Amino acid sequence: MKPKRSIMQIAGSAAALMIAGTSFANAGAFGLREQSAYGQGSSFAGVAAGGSLSSSYWNPATLNTVMGFEVEQVATFIVPISDVSVTGFGDQGDIGRDGFVPSGYNAYRLNDRAVIGVAINGPFGLRTKYPSGSPLRAGVAGTSEVFSINVNPMISYQVTDWLNVGVGAQIQYLDVRLTSVGAAGVALEGDDIGLGVTAGIVVTPMEGTEIGLGYRSFVEHDLEGSITGVPGGITVPGVKTPDLVSLGIRHRINDAWTGMATVEWANWSRIGTFPINSGAFGTVGTLPFDYNDGWFASVGAEYAWNDQVTLRGGVGWEWSPIDDGNRSFRLPDDDRLWLSVGGSYEANDRLSFDLGYSFLTTFGSDILTAGGGGPVTNGPFSGSADATVHIVSMAFKYKFDHLPFLGGS
Numbered sequence: 001m002k003p004k005r006s007i008m009q010i011a012g013s014a015a016a017l018m019i020a021g022t023s024f025a026n027a028g029a030f031g032l033r034e035q036s037a038y039g040q041g042s043s044f045a046g047v048a049a050g051g052s053l054s055s056s057y058w059n060p061a062t063l064n065t066v067m068g069f070e071v072e073q074v075a076t077f078i079v080p081i082s083d084v085s086v087t088g089f090g091d092q093g094d095i096g097r098d099g100f101v102p103s104g105y106n107a108y109r110l111n112d113r114a115v116i117g118v119a120i121n122g123p124f125g126l127r128t129k130y131p132s133g134s135p136l137r138a139g140v141a142g143t144s145e146v147f148s149i150n151v152n153p154m155i156s157y158q159v160t161d162w163l164n165v166g167v168g169a170q171i172q173y174l175d176v177r178l179t180s181v182g183a184a185g186v187a188l189e190g191d192d193i194g195l196g197v198t199a200g201i202v203v204t205p206m207e208g209t210e211i212g213l214g215y216r217s218f219v220e221h222d223l224e225g226s227i228t229g230v231p232g233g234i235t236v237p238g239v240k241t242p243d244l245v246s247l248g249i250r251h252r253i254n255d256a257w258t259g260m261a262t263v264e265w266a267n268w269s270r271i272g273t274f275p276i277n278s279g280a281f282g283t284v285g286t287l288p289f290d291y292n293d294g295w296f297a298s299v300g301a302e303y304a305w306n307d308q309v310t311l312r313g314g315v316g317w318e319w320s321p322i323d324d325g326n327r328s329f330r331l332p333d334d335d336r337l338w339l340s341v342g343g344s345y346e347a348n349d350r351l352s353f354d355l356g357y358s359f360l361t362t363f364g365s366d367i368l369t370a371g372g373g374g375p376v377t378n379g380p381f382s383g384s385a386d387a388t389v390h391i392v393s394m395a396f397k398y399k400f401d402h403l404p405f406l407g408g409s
Helices: 002-018 053-057 060-065
Strands: 069-086 090-094 099-109 114-121 126-129 143-160 163-179 187-206 209-216 220-227 234-240 244-252 257-266 273-278 282-288 294-304 309-319 336-346 351-361 365-367 383-400
Touching: 053 060, 053 069, 053 099, 053 114, 053 143, 060 114, 060 143, 060 163, 060 187, 060 209, 163 220, 187 234, 234 282, 336 383
Parallel strands: none
Antiparallel strands: 069 090, 069 099, 069 383, 099 114, 114 143, 126 143, 143 163, 163 187, 187 209, 187 220, 209 244, 220 234, 234 273, 244 257, 257 294, 273 282, 294 309, 309 336, 336 351, 351 383, 365 383
16 A cells, blocks of 8 residues: 555646646636737737737637738737746745747638638646745646647638628647646656647628637646656546637727727636546546636727728736635636737838737735635645736737739738
């Protein structure tokens, strides 16, 4: 029985590592909303109703505006400032790590009604790390690394003058590496490729008004990898990313002004508790996420300064899937305020650029002990967290009449 008890202790520590995924991602829990420089500038208000090629991340039906062959390449830089304090031990410093999130979009019009496209994104990720002297490093919180790539082929079809529909597939790779420093010296690694779908509609009830409804399905992953000290490897079956439903509206008020709004629901509550299975020892632990659903709402506006420059801004509020009952030192997430500004510059009929900046802040979060109402992974530790995030996003966009390798420009 002694070897199995040791394995159970290791798996328990690994569960504490895995529960965080990543910290201070920006779509609640460990999701990344930063997939569009255009949307970034308005806190993603109205993004599911269109406005840019990158809107297809939320709604594939928005591809209907592509006329020839278009590309959009996005680069986003995330700078979190995440201060955590542990009761009795003081400030642990900034546990957040800066992140770079690239994404790319390509679309081609097949005929008068159909447009095909493909997007490559990183919908989940980022990294956190506690300092070497932190008391949390011994099995409660250490380093967490999550990396994802999602390839999303899509097609949009114009059914009528006022209705466009779109569908797509998701091919998602997820890689997790989690470590802890302590007597067990735990390290957990696992990865998997999973499949999902996307779908959406865009309705134009009147000229100048677009309403979009988009859906990104969950992707189920059976993580396969290893835990230090467990022979034969481990699997974590049935780990699901959340479904995402986005409702967006864009309304052109006049030639200069456009109003926008978004409501979004993320099905984080499907992420409950998952077993850690070992081929040699059977089930050796669990991953107790137990999240709530997440919500996001934003409003924004665009102003056409002139024929080349468009300015935009927006404000949003995110209801996190994390609360006092499931807030861990690994993921001290909370509700947050979004404030964003941005703009677009059209150099000519083909070439344009987007720039967006967002400031995010929480308002102080308590982290409870396992016995005081917090998650079991916190053990006897309690504390607090404060977080702010700076995000800068840039995009390069170009329009061709035809596919370049088939001739034309």
